Amino acid sequence: MADKKTILITGGAGFLGSHLCDRFIAEGYKVTAMDNLITGDLRNIEHLFRHADFEFYHHDVSKFVHVPGKIDYILHFASPASPIDYLKIPIQTLKVGSLGTHNLLGLARAKKARMLIASTSEVYGDPTVHPQTEEYYGNVNTVGPRGVYDEAKRFQEAITMAYHTYHGLETRIVRIFNTYGPRMRLNDGRVLPAFIGQALRGEDLTVFGDGSQTRSFCYVDDLVEGIHRLLLSDYSGPVNIGNPSEITIGEFAEEIIKLTGTKQKVIYQPLPKDDPKQRQPDITKARKLLNWEPKVGRAEGLRITYEYFKSLPRELLFARDHKDFGSYIK
Numbered sequence: 001m002a003d004k005k006t007i008l009i010t011g012g013a014g015f016l017g018s019h020l021c022d023r024f025i026a027e028g029y030k031v032t033a034m035d036n037l038i039t040g041d042l043r044n045i046e047h048l049f050r051h052a053d054f055e056f057y058h059h060d061v062s063k064f065v066h067v068p069g070k071i072d073y074i075l076h077f078a079s080p081a082s083p084i085d086y087l088k089i090p091i092q093t094l095k096v097g098s099l100g101t102h103n104l105l106g107l108a109r110a111k112k113a114r115m116l117i118a119s120t121s122e123v124y125g126d127p128t129v130h131p132q133t134e135e136y137y138g139n140v141n142t143v144g145p146r147g148v149y150d151e152a153k154r155f156q157e158a159i160t161m162a163y164h165t166y167h168g169l170e171t172r173i174v175r176i177f178n179t180y181g182p183r184m185r186l187n188d189g190r191v192l193p194a195f196i197g198q199a200l201r202g203e204d205l206t207v208f209g210d211g212s213q214t215r216s217f218c219y220v221d222d223l224v225e226g227i228h229r230l231l232l233s234d235y236s237g238p239v240n241i242g243n244p245s246e247i248t249i250g251e252f253a254e255e256i257i258k259l260t261g262t263k264q265k266v267i268y269q270p271l272p273k274d275d276p277k278q279r280q281p282d283i284t285k286a287r288k289l290l291n292w293e294p295k296v297g298r299a300e301g302l303r304i305t306y307e308y309f310k311s312l313p314r315e316l317l318f319a320r321d322h323k324d325f326g327s328y329i330k
């Protein structure tokens, strides 16, 4: 029998990383997850520890990375990803996008592995083009509060493309738009867990600004399918993966009120600096190159996600943020 394919997934204990671990175990790969648990949680992957083909390294990828044996693929998903996280740990965010990516590209080169990086719609900043195609260069405030994340990701794309061009490394770049599903952290500041958490605690739902800003939400299984197809494709340019179904944040709050049956109301607070006004992926490329498009509608995805949040222990519901970054801040 041919050797099993091996894959290293950084950020493997996080929201997206853990779903990717599940998918590649199900596909029959040997999966190595690597994570320093700064925003992730071992609970997301504890069900995988019984698999002979799964292993976990507790490691910070911004430091030198070594993994023995062969590696066929690397998925680099390690990075704080929510505004609350990267505003609290801005230096770590810049380091994992730059030093971490450099370390992993070096590893990929040594192992002759193909590397896919998790980029983001944030590379488009507060976009002046709508919807956003991969050809749009973006509108990012480098020194604004989101700059640490956006520029880390833009650098990550640039160095990945340089390794592809100058070293002939096989690379893939996915630009992920807002994705949701089970294993998001309730208090990570992203709008969907924030609304559901407020509804479950019996609090009013907080909308920042007048609620007219738009977002497009992709269910996690659709994203994982898109990433799987992109990894196995032969395309090295950036590809948007997201759900183009756009909704205003005001309408979205109403959907959550209906879903949860909460009696609370929507309250409004000032919009944070540099908050993007519109976000909607143009997925023509993914459709054409990968024959991919999202399949899970918002009603179904939200129902599954709500069931997950309802099943969490009550103390998590009332913890303001179960993450303590104290020991990581240098």
Ligand SMILES: NC(=O)c1ccc[n+]([C@@H]2O[C@H](COP(=O)([O-])OP(=O)(O)OC[C@H]3O[C@@H](n4cnc5c(N)ncnc54)[C@H](O)[C@@H]3O)[C@@H](O)[C@H]2O)c1
Binding pocket: 010, 011, 012, 013, 014, 015, 016, 017, 034, 035, 036, 037, 038, 039, 040, 041, 059, 060, 061, 062, 076, 077, 078, 079, 080, 081, 082, 096, 100, 118, 119, 120, 121, 175, 176, 177, 178, 179, 180
């Ligand atoms: N969820 C989304 O909607 C979304 C959108 C765009 C891009 N992304 C990207 O996808 C990736 C995963 O995001 P997520 O939503 O799962 O966030 P997450 O916070 O749940 O997962 C990130 C994981 O990376 C780990 N990590 C962070 N820094 C590390 C380091 N230096 N060394 C090792 N591990 C480290 C964290 O502990 C965590 O487990 C990120 O790169 C993010 O930028 C996510």
